[in-house]
Each structure stands twice: as structure tokens, then as C-alpha cells.
Amino acid sequence: MPGPAASRRRQEKSGGGGLRMAKKQKVCYSKENTPVEGFAGLQPVTVAQARSPSGKWEQGGKTMRIVDIHTHIYPDQVAQKAIAALTKGPLRPLTGCTAAEAQQAAEASGVIYSVCLPVATRAKQVEHINRFSAETNSRYSKLICFAGIFPGAADMEAQIDLAAQLKLPGIKIHPQFQGVFLDDPAMVRLVCLADAYHMPVIFHGGLDIAKPYPLYSSPWRAAHLLQMAAKQGVSKPRLIFAHMGGYALWGEVEKELVGKDVYFDTSFLAGRIPKDVIKRIILNHGAERILFGTDFPWQGVEENRDFLLSLGLSQQQNQAIFYDNAAALLHLDE
Numbered sequence: 001m002p003g004p005a006a007s008r009r010r011q012e013k014s015g016g017g018g019l020r021m022a023k024k025q026k027v028c029y030s031k032e033n034t035p036v037e038g039f040a041g042l043q044p045v046t047v048a049q050a051r052s053p054s055g056k057w058e059q060g061g062k063t064m065r066i067v068d069i070h071t072h073i074y075p076d077q078v079a080q081k082a083i084a085a086l087t088k089g090p091l092r093p094l095t096g097c098t099a100a101e102a103q104q105a106a107e108a109s110g111v112i113y114s115v116c117l118p119v120a121t122r123a124k125q126v127e128h129i130n131r132f133s134a135e136t137n138s139r140y141s142k143l144i145c146f147a148g149i150f151p152g153a154a155d156m157e158a159q160i161d162l163a164a165q166l167k168l169p170g171i172k173i174h175p176q177f178q179g180v181f182l183d184d185p186a187m188v189r190l191v192c193l194a195d196a197y198h199m200p201v202i203f204h205g206g207l208d209i210a211k212p213y214p215l216y217s218s219p220w221r222a223a224h225l226l227q228m229a230a231k232q233g234v235s236k237p238r239l240i241f242a243h244m245g246g247y248a249l250w251g252e253v254e255k256e257l258v259g260k261d262v263y264f265d266t267s268f269l270a271g272r273i274p275k276d277v278i279k280r281i282i283l284n285h286g287a288e289r290i291l292f293g294t295d296f297p298w299q300g301v302e303e304n305r306d307f308l309l310s311l312g313l314s315q316q317q318n319q320a321i322f323y324d325n326a327a328a329l330l331h332l333d334e
């Protein structure tokens with residue numbers, strides 16, 4: 001079945017310093033020494049929604065459309081190895097992470113599309129990853145794979161050009177696993193190139209449970225990146241900072257990023273951020289700049305959906321977060 005990537009989307013085509021390190025503990029803190037919050041265990045979430053016979057979820061009698069902007073898959077031959085490496089710490093997946101399993105999970109949870117985010121941890125992996133992404137998009141009707149790009153690679157521009165030719169609709173960057181600070185000049189260059197190709201870029205934001213330190217993805221560095229990109233003439237970059245802008249650094253997000261013209265996604269937050277904090281961030285930042293995401297296979301659609309619905313946002317705000325904002329960003333309805 002031809003994938004949505006082929007048929008529905010149009011494709012036209014050292015850090016800022018300031019990281020302080022406590023010598024003995026080998027722990028890095030962000031510039032503001034923001035206390036690390038949000039590592040509390042999962043809390044139960046009230047489910048107040050009824051599932052329709054079609055498998056879609058209803059709110060106020062209307063079927064909710066859902067795009068999950070943040071999921072991960074791996075090629076079949078490396079999926080088990082990848083999961084084994086990532087589960088050395090506290091993370092446990094809900095299921096496997098092959099494309100077939102992600103498609104199955106999307107169908108079971110009534111998601112229209114799952115956006116899959118590959119991470120290129122080395123420059124030489126990039127082309128292989130992106131060809132796999134394109135092949136997946138053509139084979140799986142519910143999966144939309146972004147491109148993985150390695151910031152600062154000698155052939156970065158050519159790789160972004162190839163990603164555009166392969167009709168990959170966006171770029172995933174993971175500073176924690178790529179070892180590049182968010183405000184490194186290579187990131188600024190990447191943002192400029194992505195802007196030229198009209199490609200959104202989604203960055204991991206904040207700590208990563210599997211690789212928390214050094215902290216490459218601080219919210220204040222994200223704000224610095226925006227400033228540097230604006231100086232290069234990028235006035236309205238399509239940038240998404242995952243995990244509400246900075247996992248476990250919510251205070252710094254509120255100080256540095258809330259209200260700026262960037263998107264946050266809601267991935268991996270069910271039960272991991274105080275409800276009053278996430279609601280305040282959404283309302284102050286604007287629901288029109290929030291995208292629903294899960295971080296599948298590490299969390300699922302149902303727990304994140306119910307967590308968000310329990311915040312008591314309006315139906316219009318929920319519709320924007322669960323579908324409309326992503327649909328506009330990815331040209332899904334064109």
C-alpha cells in the first residue's frame with residue numbers, strides 16, 4: 001500500500017559554553033542549575049473516555065483524530081540489539097520496536113499516523129537510515145519516518161538534500177546521543193538548511209533517562225539556538241523541542257522557551273510531570289504550539305492521551321494538540 005509519505009505530503013525540495021561541571025560527581029548542570037524534577041514514578045491516570053467501535057477515541061461525542069509525533073522504530077535486524085542497549089537503565093519498552101510492531105500499535109490505538117524519529121549517532125549511518133525511512137514510508141500506511149541527520153557532518157547539506165529527495169518530511173536530532181550541544185554552530189547551520197528545505201526539525205529536549213549527562217539539550221541552549229538562527233535570517237523556523245521543551249527541566253523551559261515561536265511535544269510525560277506544571281506550560285505557550293507524542297515504545301498512546309485529557313483543556317485545544325497542529329506542520333490534509 002502506498003504510504004502517506006508518498007501520496008499526501010509535499011516536499012519542495014562548540015556550543016555556547018556555560019556548562020558547569022561539578023568536578024567530583026561528574027554531573028553537569030544547566031546554566032541556571034535548574035533543579036531536576038519529574039523523575040517520580042508513574043502515577044495512575046484516570047480514564048474517562050469511551051472507545052468507539054472503529055477503534056478511534058471520542059471526546060464530547062466527536063471522534064478524535066490523533067497524530068503521534070514522537071515514536072521510534074528500528075530495522076528488523078537491529079531492533080533487538082537496540083532495545084537491549086537502551087534497557088540497560090530504567091527504561092522498559094511496551095512492545096518491540098520494528099516497523100510492523102509500530103504499525104500494529106498505531107492501528108490498535110486508533111492513531112492516524114505515527115511519526116518515527118531515527119537517531120543517527122554517527123555521520124556514516126545517515127544515508128542508510130534515511131533509505132530505510134523512505135522504504136518504511138512506502139510500505140507502512142500509518143508510519144511517517146523523519147530523516148536522521150548528524151549535525152556538523154562534512155556532507156550534512158548533501159544528506160539533507162537526499163532526505164528531501166526521499167520525501168522525508170522532517171529531521172530528528174538527538175543532542176544527547178550525538179554529543180553536539182543544541183547551540184553548537186553546526187546546529188545553527190542545520191536549522192538554516194532545514195529552513196531552506198521547508199523541513200521541520202524535532203530535537204530531543206532536556207535530560208534523557210538513558211543518557212542524561214553531559215546535558216547537551218538544555219532549554220537555555222535551545223533559546224540560544226533560536227537567537228543564533230534568527231541572526232542568520234531564519235525568522236520562523238519550524239522547530240519542535242520534545243518532552244515539553246526539556247525533560248525534567250520544566251522551570252528552565254518556563255523561563256527560557258515558553259512563548260517563543262517553537263513547538264513542544266508531549267512525549268514521555270504521562271505521570272512524569274506534575275499536572276499543574278504541564279497545564280500551565282500549555283496555556284502560557286499556547287495549545288497551537290503543542291504536538292501530541294508518546295515516545296513509543298517507551299510509553300503508549302492511551303496513557304499519554306488520557307493524561308492530557310485529564311488536564312481539562314477545551315475540546316478545541318485538545319483537537320489542536322492531538323491532530324490539527326501536526327496536520328498543518330506536515331501538510332497531511334493537502
Ligand SMILES: [Zn+2]
Pocket residue numbers: 070071072267295
Ligand atoms: Zn524519543
